[in-house]
Amino acid sequence: MSATDAGERVLWGVGTSRTLRALWILQELELPYEHRRITSRSGETLTPEYTRLNPSQKIPALQEGDFVLSESAAIVNYLATTHGAARGLCPPTAPRERARYDQWCFFSMMELDANTLYVIRKHEDLHQLYGEAPNALQAARDGFARQAHAAARRLTHSGPYVLGENFSGADILFTTCLNGALRRGIELPQTLHAYRQRVTARAAYQRASQLNQRDG
Template identity: 45%
Template sequence: MTDDLILWGVGTSRTIRAHWALHELGLPYQSRPILPRSGETKTAEYTALNPRQKIPLLQDGDLTIGESAAIVAYLASKHRTPDGGLVPSCPKLYAKWLEWCFFIVTELDSTSLYVMRRHGTNKGLAHIYGEAPQVVTQAAEYFRGQLRHVDVALTDGRQYLMGNQFTTADILLTTCLTWAIEYGVGICDSAVPYLERVTSREGYRTGERANLAQI
């Protein structure tokens, strides 16, 4: 039952993904607004739910699932609509959706932007992982290089990554684009109108408010 949905975590580029998906799907849920590196993820209560002590975490009845990309994919799959909802129904399009999702969370997020966050001094975690200016510079260059694949896709007239269907791949990409802008990396020209279009969605706006609540 959707009344059993509980989402732990607010305030990050990854937690907004889950809040956004829940609002896009119109699912009622309870928010537990805990923050990373605040000690809240290391309490006995939370560690029992998620031994990795990371956010976000979704509880759906007796199921707990972490990792933002996995959470939004799970929600999209469980709450499909006749037209597919946030995930394509066609097997071939589903495969391309998977490809985009894995590309975004690996090449754009963890390999590029999160490397900058770990080792950068500007809003970064260098005080924990150490400063590495050259690594940050190379990560930014790598991000811009990988973004060319997004640029090619968005210059063919499509509304979203999967054509006219908004999916969780767009949720993942949008968070990376806004993250890149915040870090001063910049985004390709074709992504500018795309970003404006996607962030104008009501699901994004309400999800963003929920993600910033009680910070």
């Protein structure tokens, strides 16, 4: 599909847990878009064209005409806010419900993604670039496991989704972090396995995973 057919909506990036988040919300909302399948650590995020769009030189980025948005969580929340109404995917607006939604989003992005998974990625997969750091690695693995148990306790009181009855963008962010933990052999509580199975059975997730295949 061309950018014009897609109403000038372009998603940049493929093949990472962060690009999966953007693809997943696009699939949930069945929105048209053009997919520019640039990959990480390939030099494709460093071109002058892409750097103009996203000075961070990271994927994903969403482009709608002259509006450009980076940060996978911001992309999920923007698309859910602008197009989620018909499918019950708009983030809540009542202050306390919105605060609960934000809590899950920030928890996933900070406690799970930045604070633990990315530390593991840097010092395990990319240790030649970032150096060996066994203590930091162990602390990150233990930290994820501890926070996963905290999340499981919260889920037991709500469920089937993180906000209760309704699937939302917060589930997209949380589930992609659980994927990262499983890939790295981190044990998850049974509640989170069952939750993840429920959420990843969604047709939109299945489509997004296919589309996110680096060589697909």
